[in-house]
Amino acid sequence: MHKATGFAIKSFPLHLYHTASSNLQNTFSSLLHEFTQFCYQRNLPRAVQTMDAMHKHGIWADATTYSELIKCCLSRGAVQHGKSVHKHLFSGGYQPEMFLINVLLNMYVKFNLLDDARALFDKMPERNVVSWTTMISAYSNAKLNDKALEFLISMLREGVRPNMYTYSTVLRACERLSNLRQLHGNIIKSGLESDVFVRSALIDIYSKWGECENALRIFNEMVTGDLVVWNSIIAGFAQNSDGDEALNLFKRMKRAGFPADQSTLTSVLRACTGLALLELGKQVHVHVFKYDQDLILNNALLDMYCKCGSLEDANSVFTRMVEKDVISWSTMIAGLAQNGYSREALELFESMKVSGIKPNYITILGVLFACSHAGLLESGWYYFRSMKKLFGVDPGREHYGCMIDLLGRAGKLEHAVGLIHEMECEPDAVTWRTLLGACRVHKNVDLAIHAAKQILRLDPQDAGTYILLSNIYANAQRWDDVAKMRKILNDMGIKKEPGCSWIEVNKQIHAFILGDNSHPQLKDIHKKLNQLIHKLRGVDYVPDTNFVLQDLEGEQREDSLRYHSEKLALAFGLMSLPRGHIIRIRKNLRICGDCHLFAKLVTKVENQIIVIRDPIRYHHFQHGICSCGDYW
Numbered sequence: 001m002h003k004a005t006g007f008a009i010k011s012f013p014l015h016l017y018h019t020a021s022s023n024l025q026n027t028f029s030s031l032l033h034e035f036t037q038f039c040y041q042r043n044l045p046r047a048v049q050t051m052d053a054m055h056k057h058g059i060w061a062d063a064t065t066y067s068e069l070i071k072c073c074l075s076r077g078a079v080q081h082g083k084s085v086h087k088h089l090f091s092g093g094y095q096p097e098m099f100l101i102n103v104l105l106n107m108y109v110k111f112n113l114l115d116d117a118r119a120l121f122d123k124m125p126e127r128n129v130v131s132w133t134t135m136i137s138a139y140s141n142a143k144l145n146d147k148a149l150e151f152l153i154s155m156l157r158e159g160v161r162p163n164m165y166t167y168s169t170v171l172r173a174c175e176r177l178s179n180l181r182q183l184h185g186n187i188i189k190s191g192l193e194s195d196v197f198v199r200s201a202l203i204d205i206y207s208k209w210g211e212c213e214n215a216l217r218i219f220n221e222m223v224t225g226d227l228v229v230w231n232s233i234i235a236g237f238a239q240n241s242d243g244d245e246a247l248n249l250f251k252r253m254k255r256a257g258f259p260a261d262q263s264t265l266t267s268v269l270r271a272c273t274g275l276a277l278l279e280l281g282k283q284v285h286v287h288v289f290k291y292d293q294d295l296i297l298n299n300a301l302l303d304m305y306c307k308c309g310s311l312e313d314a315n316s317v318f319t320r321m322v323e324k325d326v327i328s329w330s331t332m333i334a335g336l337a338q339n340g341y342s343r344e345a346l347e348l349f350e351s352m353k354v355s356g357i358k359p360n361y362i363t364i365l366g367v368l369f370a371c372s373h374a375g376l377l378e379s380g381w382y383y384f385r386s387m388k389k390l391f392g393v394d395p396g397r398e399h400y401g402c403m404i405d406l407l408g409r410a411g412k413l414e415h416a417v418g419l420i421h422e423m424e425c426e427p428d429a430v431t432w433r434t435l436l437g438a439c440r441v442h443k444n445v446d447l448a449i450h451a452a453k454q455i456l457r458l459d460p461q462d463a464g465t466y467i468l469l470s471n472i473y474a475n476a477q478r479w480d481d482v483a484k485m486r487k488i489l490n491d492m493g494i495k496k497e498p499g500c501s502w503i504e505v506n507k508q509i510h511a512f513i514l515g516d517n518s519h520p521q522l523k524d525i526h527k528k529l530n531q532l533i534h535k536l537r538g539v540d541y542v543p544d545t546n547f548v549l550q551d552l553e554g555e556q557r558e559d560s561l562r563y564h565s566e567k568l569a570l571a572f573g574l575m576s577l578p579r580g581h582i583i584r585i586r587k588n589l590r591i592c593g594d595c596h597l598f599a600k601l602v603t604k605v606e607n608q609i610i611v612i613r614d615p616i617r618y619h620h621f622q623h624g625i626c627s628c629g630d631y632w
Contacts, residue, residue, distance in 0.1 A: 039069045047069055063100040067103045082104075098124070108120060132160055133169060136170050140173040148173035152166070167195075171205045172205065215232075215233060216245075219233045227258050233249055234271075235267040239270070247268065247280075265297055266300045270304075276504075277509075278309075281304045281305070293322060298321050302314055330362045333352070339618040340618065340619070342376065345366065345367070377406060377407070396425065404431060408434060417435070433465070436469075448472045469485055473485065498516075501565035501586065510569070535605055539604065541601050543594055582611060585613070586612075586614075589615070591612055591614045591619060596630075599621045603622050
């Protein structure tokens with residue numbers, strides 16, 4: 001060990017020490033001293049130059065210094081310099097320590113040079129848990145899941161025991177539930193099920209598979225003392241569209257004394273988005289201010305406001321964002337389009353292109369949706385036909401769906417059918433349902449029958465298709481075919497999904513389902529609704545019975561329409577909310593034409609703003625007008 005530098009001259013022949021001149025000894029000391037200084041100063045060019053000089057003289061430093069040099073190569077993205085270090089370390093008979101080979105291995109993985117990493121791994125004289133975990137993580141991150149699991153098996157066969165990092169990494173590579181359960185069993189045997197990283201990974205992967213009950217069981221098995229695990233379970237339920245449970249867990253977390261961080265707030269916002277809980281979302285927004293530069297959190301906030309139909313708040317967030325990525329722009333474009341502001345969505349798309357952000361698959365979907373719901377046929381064709389050439393985005397099933405919807409609305413049914421046959425991917429039931437809806441509007445019975453047959457081939461239990469086809473037959477006075485449809489429904493025991501609407505009043509969600517009499521204020525709601533209908537008849541409201549089963553008698557049809565779930569929710573909102581408060585309703589089925597007309601007239605006679613969100617879009621009603629322009 002050289003006293004002046006503290007670095008070992010490991011492979012310089014011993015007999016030369018006795019014969020070398022003092023000048024040569026000083027050269028060695030100087031080179032080692034310079035090398036370590038440049039490494040720790042992160043002066044990469046000078047460090048590499050000094051290393052080359054040392055290489056010529058057969059001098060090597062210690063492992064810690066080389067580790068610093070490799071970290072410097074990583075931080076600078078200097079692949080070739082990193083490879084030079086590798087070459088230097090394995091030349092002249094020098095044998096790097098396992099610790100240093102693992103650092104090199106990690107360098108290749110971080111540079112995404114998996115073949116180089118594998119070649120180095122295969123040459124290692126011995127490997128420890130770090131070596132194996134590094135490779136397993138590399139394959140898992142590269143989505144080479146079979147390789148990751150194969151390496152875990154080889155690791156176990158070589159007698160190397162996985163640690164918490166190995167398991168938390170390899171869990172992400174589970175593409176089959178059977179693999180996950182087997183790994184879970186191994187984790188329990190190894191006694192690592194209580195580790196924070198492992199528990200979090202187990203919860204994440206069970207949630208990914210939709211196994212939220214198993215995820216919750218793992219969570220509840222022991223007291224959770226780490227925010228990471230809380231975030232995993234809340235995110236799991238939020239991602240699986242169980243916003244109620246996600247919010248319940250959030251409340252438990254707060255009672256347990258854990259502060260919310262960016263990850264927590266992102267999941268809670270997602271839950272609010274799924275449930276359309278605008279008021280709760282606004283409360284969460286208050287906590288977001290401390291992370292106002294967090295892009296992921298701002299995007300979640302933007303999505304929440306768009307999907308709760310509060311475009312003013314969404315625009316405020318979007319304008320204030322210092323950093324915007326393609327998700328930010330796409331969310332705002334889609335939000336404007338879904339809320340009835342199609343032309344504004346297209347204007348924002350032009351601004352996005354000027355900003356230099358490249359549109360992606362989702363962006364173009366929002367643009368085509370805007371064209372579809374504003375009847376902009378020429379613009380829709382332009383964007384659809386040029387999306388590959390201009391933006392490098394291949395049309396997918398959803399893009400075709402928007403164009404088929406646009407053509408169908410415009411009455412160009414033959415063109416819509418031609419586009420379906422042009423699709424490179426197999427049209428799904430949603431595609432044919434879009435065409436079927438257009439056939440109903442334009443009363444094309446023969447094409448409707450063809451579309452319906454395609455839907456039922458793909459989804460034989462689709463009650464909506466049987467009912468819609470029954471109504472189409474009834475409108476064409478084909479009563480024998482109506483009877484056949486009704487018999488099929490009865491014989492198969494298929495029932496139409498009941499319409500359900502939700503409204504938030506005083507931080508509580510009230511649900512209304514057609515035919516359900518469980519709401520405690522239902523008698524008063526019916527009274528209010530009857531008063532409204534009587535009032536609307538004064539402005540020429542006549543229930544449109546085209547939107548109920550056609551084989552019902554006239555009075556039955558009208559009664560069926562009277563108690564549609566959104567009408568019940570609307571009457572309850574007028575009873576319960578302060579006058580002038582925006583009534584926001586969410587429903588599970590597409591709004592029918594009669595309820596759409598009903599809502600427009602209510603805003604006119606009651607001087608009230610109403611926002612109704614259905615699975616397709618948002619309707620903003622005010623002064624007897626809807627933001628969709630009656631084009632939905």
